[in-house]
Amino acid sequence: MYSSVFGGITTDPAAMVIPIDDHMVHRGHGVFDTAAIVDGYLYELDEHLDRILRSASMAKINLPITYDREMIRRILIRTVSASKCRNGSLRYWLSAGPGDFQLSSSGCYQSALYAVVIQGKPPSRSKGIKVVTSSVPMKPPQFAIMKSVNYLPNVLSKMEAEEKGAYASIWLDDDGFIAEGPNMNVAFISSDKEFIMPYFDKILSGCTAKRIINLAERLVKEGRLQSISCENITMEKGKKADEMMLIGSGVLVCPVLQWDGQIIGDGKEGPLVQALFNLLIEDMKSGPQTVRIPVPY
């Protein structure tokens, strides 16, 4: 773990602590992001770094004094290196920082950066899963587009899914259009072989989904996909899709076979979701230097 409060990295779990007067702890005044570690490379670190900086700006959290993007990037890579972890994830937070127990962060000494490395397994294909429609209200757009630590709606939505024997709950926005899952985006293959997903204006701008949109161009060139677009998708249209998938750093590209008990497509893992999963794995394991940052162990 790295902590700017202590000013260094520790590999002793007992020292991996956050001060209780940090406003991220008692007020939720913090933002975070997660990047995958695949075979000793940080995948899409720069996109995740850009996103936490955007989230921090929306949450009115400045960088700790003397820190800039480059320094944070170096610290994150060094933290992974110190952990010796080759497959897993790197999660990091920018917080209003410690100082007092007030609401406003005006009494905080300075903002804080924390990072932790979570050991995991090499990426692998997941079996088709079930989803349900979330009854937990989704966050309004101002909060849905930033990755703050206020994940209670996401947690309750995920727990609702688990209680119903499903993997995730899907949010619909105020206009009834499909939005996203609690920690993943959602996309569809229509019967005309169009890749469609919701606009990013009311949901989190998923780094994986954005990359998939890029990688999917290859399937368009090969004639396997007709087009790639963002649009307002009704639940009715989504449920009638040929294929449905969840997309995110955690789930990668995961086929959805049932939504609220309704079978999607032919109820089997579809060829285009598999093709997109394969493209993502290939990109994670041998993609360009821009998306794979080597960790100097």
Ligand SMILES: Cc1ncc(COP(=O)(O)O)c(C=O)c1O
């Ligand atoms: C609410 C939400 N939507 C979408 C995503 C997917 O984003 P990414 O692909 O960057 O992991 C996440 C990931 O954490 C999320 O929390």
